[in-house]
Amino acid sequence: IVAKQMPGGLEVLIGGKTDPAFGKVITFGLGGKLVELLQDVAIRVLPITEDDVRAMIRDIEGYRLIQGYRGEAPKDEEALIRVVTKMARQFIENPGIREFDLNPIIVYEEGVTVVDARIIVSDTHASGTARLSIKAPPEIFYPDSIAVIGASASPQKVGYSILRNLLAFPGDLYPVNPARKEVFGREAYPSVLDIPGPVDWAVIAVPARLVPEVMEECGEKGVRLAVIVTAGFREIGEDDVALEEQVVEIARRHGIRIIGPNCLGIMMPHQGINATFDPVSPRAGDVAFISQSGAIITTVVDWSLPEEFGFSSVISVGNQADLGFEHYLRFAEQDQTTRSVTLYIEEIQDGRRFMEIVRQVADRKPVVAVKSGSSLKGRIAASSHTGSLAGSYEVYVAAFRQAGVIPVRTLRDAFNLAELLASEGYPQGNRAIAITSAGGFAVLASDYAEMHGITMVDLPEDVLHELNAFLPAYWNRANPMDIIGDADATRFATLFDVLIRHQDFWDIAFVIAVPTTLADPAHIANEIVRFSQNTDKMVVGCMLGGDSLRSGLRILRSCRIPNFPELEDAFKAVGSILRVRTARPGEWTRPPPPDRCPVGRR
Structure with missing residues (x-):
């Protein structure tokens, strides 16, 4: 093949693939050899608008080359936007195209040229697998009565742990065990049908082969929600799929919703519910945790207790035979005790449905997600550069950001963010200030802000004038504000008052306090709380040290x-939020301080 040699320019790529969870996605990045060397790409789930394409192009680190770098003339960004938009439209409108790769595309000062292209077609259109989704009424998550089917007096049994954990439930609690008259001092019933009163929830901990019969009885009884902790269904293999489908069919016929099967269960601390076999129960709080791993739940709950971290709900999704992430997100959205949501995700069955719902939820309550599976192992068989770069993990992260979900890599980061967002909401912008009595941390604050995309704003002249009136003559007169090592709580308080009066120039305040004999940490903390309660801007506490604080x-x-x-964790958390979104007008209001809080508004 003889082809005309094109003059040099900036090489980029446009690619598309069909993701098993999210359907068709498009990739843009630096092309040619740079694609393998730098892997500098941006990904979007289709469909997208021209504005989405423009943002996508500007997402890559190499965008500076398009703008014109080191004296080079800018490249034709508008022509590039038109090509990407057209390819995205062609890809989404042609079901037969499974994958494509345009690499390289040469971008000039005027116009673009596609040098090489590959398109893979198929007779069938692969897309995310949609599970039948019926809306779950929120009231099913607020039971008045619970039956534990498989309740046991043997500490080695799962039914023992579940019933023990539910003894604190203030509603009606019924052990079901045909071999016993009583369990934990409560009358036991041979069957759920023998219980004299209504039963809202049935927590099922019997062998898998018995679950269909139990579900039929639950249907006759009028149970609304079955929490099936039993394993031995689809997760085992193809031979057990039919058993799970049988259970789902029974549930559909009787109008029962299912959590699980093969799950840890559900915890609702504000309702006194721990319908799991976790050995401990979490504190009540305002973060909902929805997880695809029961072991991660038990670990997180155990970690949370000494940290005094609380949850509004903790839900183990299990096999998601019926209820799935989208249902639990809807519940968290309307739950009055939930102010932010954390997800641990291994896979999503219907990515587009998930994006549709989580986008709506994230508009009301912040959502943070940890997605496992970021290794390269699943990319070995990729059939093009696009396939290797737009692997499943990267597609999930791109989809999260498109939907307003904040992706993080670690559980610690997830709960740091969830707690911050539950307290402070989304920041209104990226203009930050930092206050500290330690010069070294002022320098680090500047470094971390730049590292994580946070703008340290200049202090306005009128603010400087007010600060000069009470701060030592040798303070640094800059942001971050180093108010000198002899600062006590009164100096912090006076500075906070200035910032409360001048809220128009900042969106985020980092308050950095360190151990010192001149400032009582309790007094400093009281002033941080008062500062937070007197502004709708984000206030981030950074009391650094150990026992003395x-x-x-x-x-x-x-x-x-x-x-x-x-x-750095503080700046990393705020930077993660800002990369996804900021607050919209009227979107969030600060909650009143808890009754246990000794400090309130002035």
Whole structure:
């Protein structure tokens, strides 16, 4: 093949693939050899608008080359946008196209040229697998009565742990075990049908082969929700899929909703519900945790207790034979005790449906997600550069961001973010200030802000004038504000008053306090709380140190103000939020301080 040699320019790529969860996605990035070297790409789930394409192009680190770098003339960005938009439209409108790869595309000062192209077609259109989704009424998550089917007096049995955990439930609790007259001092019933009163929930912990019969009885009884902790269904293999389908068919016929099967269960701390076999119960709080791993739930709950971290709900989704992430997100959206949501996700069955719902939820309550499976193992068989770059993990992260979900890599980051967002909501912008009495941390704050895309704003002249009136003559007169090592709580308080009066130039305040004999940490914490309660801007606590700060940390915790003991973690958390979104007008209001909080508004 003889082809005309094109003059040099900026090489980029446009690619598309069909993701098993999210359907058709498109990739843009630097092309040619750079695609393998830098892997500098942006991904979007289709369909997308021209504005989405423009944002996608500007997402890559190499966008500076398009703008014109080191004296080079800018490239034709508008022509590039038109090509990407056209390819996205062609891809979504042609079901037969399974994958394509345009690499390289040469971008000039005027116009673009596609040098090489590959398109893979198929007779069938692969897309995300949609599970039958019927709306679940929120009231099913607020039971008045619970039956534990498979309740046991043997500590080695799952039914023992579940019933023990539910003894704190204030409603009616019924053990079901045909071999016993009583369990934990409560009358036991041979069958759910023998229970004299109504039963809202049935927590089922019997062998898998018995579950269909139990479900039929639950249907006759009028049970609304079955929490099936039993394993031995689809997760085992193809031979057990039929058993799970039988259980679902029975549930559909009787109007029962299912959590699980093969799950840890569900915890609703504000209702006194721990319908799991976790050995401990979490504190009540305002973060909903929805997880595809029961082991991660038990670990997180155990971690949360000494940290005094609380949950509004903790849900193990299991096999999602009926209820799935989208149902639990809808529940968290309307639940009055939930202010933010954390997800642990291994896979999503219907990515587009998930995006549709989570986008709506994230508009009302912040959603943070940890997606496992970021290794390269699943990319080995990719058939093009696009396939290797737009692997499943990257598609999930791109989809999360498109839907307003904040993706993070670690559970610690997830709960740091969830707690911050539950307390402070989305920031209104990226203009930040930092206040500290430690010069070294002022320098680090500047470094971390730049590293995580946060703008440290200049202090307005009128603010500088007010600060000069009471701060030592040798303070740094800049942002971050180093108010000198001899600062006490009164100096912090006076500075906070200035910032409360001048809220028009900043969106985020990092308050950095360190151990010192001159400032009582409890007094500093009280002033941080007062500052937070007198502004709708984001206030981030950074009391750095150890045992000497415990009195202050307890006050922050009691007033629902998150604290970051590592300074970079604070900037990393805020940067993660800003990369996805900021607040919209009227979107969020600060909750009143809890009754246990010793500090309130002035």
